[in-house]
Amino acid sequence: MPRVVRIAGPAALVAVSFLALLVALAIGGGAAPQLLEDPGAVVRYGLPASTMLVNLGASGMIGAIGLTLFVFPAGSKAYARSLDVAAASAAVFTVAAALTGFFSYLSVTARAFSLDDAFGQGLGQFLTQIALGQAWLQTTLMGAAVTVLCFAVRNQTALFFVGLFAVASLWPMAQQGHAAGVNGHDAAITALGLHIIFAAAWLGGLVVIALLSRQIETGALVEVVSRYSSVALVCFVVVAASGYVSAELRVGTLDRLLTPYGVLVLVKVGALLALGVIGAIHRRFVIARLATSGRRRHFWWLVVAELGFMGIATGFAAALARTATPVPETVPPEQTAAQILTGEPLPPEPVFPQLLGQWNVDLIWVLVCGFGIVFYLAGVIRLRRRGDRWPWYRPVLWVAGMLLLFFVTNGPLNVYQDILFSAHMFGHMTLSMMVPLLLVPAGPVTLALRAIRKRDDGSRGMREWILLAVHSRVATVIANPVVAGVLFATSLVAFYYTPLFRWATVDHLGHEWMIVHFLIVGYLFVQALIGIDPVPYKLPYPFRLLLLLATMAFHAFFGLALMEGDGLLLADWFGATGRDWGPSAIDDQRNGGGIAWSIGEIPTFILALVVAVQWSRSDKKETKRRDRNADRTHEAELGAYNAMLGKLAERDRDEGDAR
Template identity: 70%
Template sequence: MAGPAALVAAAFAMLILGLEYGGGATALLLADPGPLVRFGLPMATLAVNLSASLAIGALFLAVFVLRSSKPEFNRALDIAAAGAALLTVFSAITGFLSFLNVTSSSASLDSKFGQILGQFLIAVPLGQAWLETTLLAAAVTVLCFAVRNVTMLAFVGVLAVLTLVPMAQQGHAAGTDGHDAAITALFLHILFAAVWLGGLLVLALLSKQLDNSRLLEVVQRYSGVALVCFVVVAASGYVSAELRIGSLDRLLTPYGILVLVKVTALIVLGLIGAMYRNLLIRRLADGAGRRIFWRIVVVELVFMGVASGTAVALARTATPIPEVLPSTPTPAQILTGSAVPPELTFGNFFTQWNFDLLWILVCGFGIFFYLAGVVRLRRRGDSWPIHRTILWVAGMLLLLFVTNGFMNVYEKYLFSVHMMGHMILAMMIPILLVSAGPVTLAMRAINKRSDGSRGGREWILLAVHSRIGNFLSNPIVAGVLFATSLLTFYYTPLFRWATVDHIGHEWMIVHFLIVGYLFAQALIGVDPVAFTLPYPFRLVLLLATMAFHAFFGLTLMTGTGLLLADWYGAMGRAWGTSAISDQQTGGGIAWSIGEIPTLILAIVVAIQWGRSDTKETKRLDRNADRTHDAELNEYNAMLERLDRTR
């Protein structure tokens, strides 16, 4: 227990020092909530972070690393349940202390106090966030005790991750510049920090139940995940610091100094991670690494505690760039949090960027792991078509451009730009990604596990061959989803949610990609699936679906009712066409640009059809040569017998 104790001690010690240095617990001149709230609130927040890390880290190890048939698995789930239970308690305490901090009131048992508290939890975003976290954490606690199936535990893990979403949404003032980027960066930061910290903490708690060979396997798997977490935590931390500091000269402020302390701790943790691969794993493989394992783990947990305590202190420290709303906001600033961008010209297609860290990381890791798989195949002497690699990289780069380039700048203000992004996400990018055969590459490149645990290969196989996977990959189902998602999205509240809410926007991108991928896979996919259509029926499915797509585009082109009139019609743009004209242009984009991927799909289907016929002809010719036309001779003999019986 030395490691966990060192983590907690370092975290709370650094929190107190950070609060004192940064002024996060300084008494206010007016409406001061008192020392109990000033110190208790950040302490409770730190306890929330550590508890969430414990629950998420334990669930991650149980789902991706440990054997379900061994005691280590049940022990990890007990730890996850304990972490979720602590998260439930500390979330409730944090919500209560947040109420006292906002209202500057004292706790009381009278009915008026209870009514105000209830209103805070139900109607105020900050109170809603902590209430949601508390309820989600309570559900995770119960499920960790009740569920032992590994597949179902993956869904419990997703629920545990959702407990972090309300906290991330409160991390930056709504309506200020960079709000969406701040939410994304904070969510990625706390999520991957939780996996990193929680995984190591649970590994320390489980180490006595693992012999040297098993500990070696677990540490090897954890070190790879920790490297990914290090990259994401570093990138998201940089984005958060950039939004709140802005320039190097502000690093000398109390907030900047605390950022430097956290960066130093992160660098040390990166060096320790390198020690895992270069020293600890080698010593464990030699059977003599237990002592050095504990030394490294304790040191790493101490620095993780320093980073965790500093992070909470930073959240209570005034930033050099204050988060304030403009005194006279424009309509666009009220709606989106940002001013209207400059007029969209041809030059702005390449110069206007709005970076989304989530999709930068998705595309970066997507290219890296695909190329790593290709390299692994070639090193062992296997081949992989170069055109598939080119298609995958091209698809990822196109996805990067759509989610970070000018379309991500203007899609909130111009429906036509939004529709252009929709067409590319749902039709063009999936064609490139499907043609790259990522599932086939993963099956060939990822090592198969033989110890009863589930790694990436096992989870991909389970998803592909599951009932829901077979259902969604059915060509008819994929076509129906692709066609009806247009109406479901644009003529229901989903469109408003995806436009107004940043989380809804990210969901929209994922939705378009998945639906488009399933449709392209049904038509031209190279990865194996349970159901395939004959090539003539694939063309029929393509034409029917695209006809529906064209009808949708024509409806928008000729329509006179503005979708989201209180959004697109209320931006106050001083340039460009009217909102309704822009929407009609968007309909033209849906109708015309959608024809290009349709033509590509039709050509690819025709080529595959021709190749299939050629292969079948060659197969029949080889069979005829091998059997000396036995089938043809038998057929002729049958005709002769029929003729004699007449």
């Protein structure tokens, strides 16, 4: 590829981003002078510009780390250069975040910059005591840490955790976006967080490929671009879905699309659709032509065009953050107790069948369930196309488990879990027992290891990462049946009788952690009992039944303790929601204890039944194995056993004669 074209791609991205930012600020009025206490043109334009640099730095950081983890072979020149790009991008991200925090202080206070003590003290208080300043301070410090780690760490496994930390550094930014008013706050944060993370991976990956093209041979480039294309497709879906949710919350109705904010959204949607078309061209035509002819010219011109449209989307995204939304973001002067606590209005009394109409969509779990179903079925189809057998009931169980997970995380339970302790407990028990009971027998790990192609070039794909995780020391410990049973049982006490319960109830991030924790702990426990996926150690069947009974007995004692208790857990929350329907808070908590005690009976019976069936089948298989061995060896084993008995009898006779 000519040097000018290789440089033109990233240059087009930066140039178009700044040009789009200026155009979007003019359309939306994001840099218009303020009527009262205007901070000045430098701050009005500098704040969105620095925010855009934060987004570009985050893209290079996330994209480069992602390529080292999933695309480039470890030890290759592209691998090392990609980490250099990640470190440089993280440095840009850090400086831009610090600059954004500084401009944010000037914008909020409308103070002129000075070197006196009063200005420094005010800036220090803003960064340490105000939520907006704390978010940018956290972002800056985390970005600095990622910069150092990208220089210091070269081990691919350790880089995985560096990548997680880099993704976590974007979370404070997500919490500072438009809150979409008092209602839909959690949905707005989730959508913005997903949008930032996956847009960064999408944009950054393409930029790094363009920058490092000289270090990649044409044959390897085809493989690199194919892998990136698969990641880009996932990113496109997530960015589109999260963008839609954000627009729905902040625009509201179709007529508001004619507002300045709505126009910016429409332009950004147009850029996204253009990127989707270019991505489709890449997947269907350009990659195949690159593989057959080896000519890079058409491919790289498409890359330049794609980066140009990404620049438009990046500039308009930065301007949208400074543009007033059609949906008012002011907090109503009068709020109910439920709105103060949960950020949502008090739902109506749960009465069937109206209860089924109550939904609170959590985009994270919509995407998890959707991708989970699509990828599992794609694996099954791949196996059957090459003639491999996969039992029909496993896909049925997997889809049912994913649909149940979707219902729990988005349906009525997600609406009422912050209002009723009983709803929270029902969701907990479903996540930790019923969902794993459907997912574990589907054997997702076994399917992935059989369906995903093995890599031979030294890079790690999903198959290699799954194998590494399954055989890691951590997995060996937590997958041990006894450890899994202890975790499953003690998680109840550790969660409900520690500050974790408050964090999971009050904080949206804690709520997401709670779902993940219950799923993992329940999955490990069910896997230890009836799982078909490979694990380091499996208990004999009698001990599996003992483990099941002991764990369920602990659940029953916990439920009885709640049923007979007089103290209200999280009294300043569940006792202060202001609901005028249903049982009292303490009675509802006792109902939750009854759910913890009784609902476990059904999955316990099913688990015991499955263990018994597996035990019986195992005995039958062992009997058949012995019969086949006897037929093959002409009863050699039985003959040897009879000969041994004969020798023992002869020895006894000899000893008797000697006496």
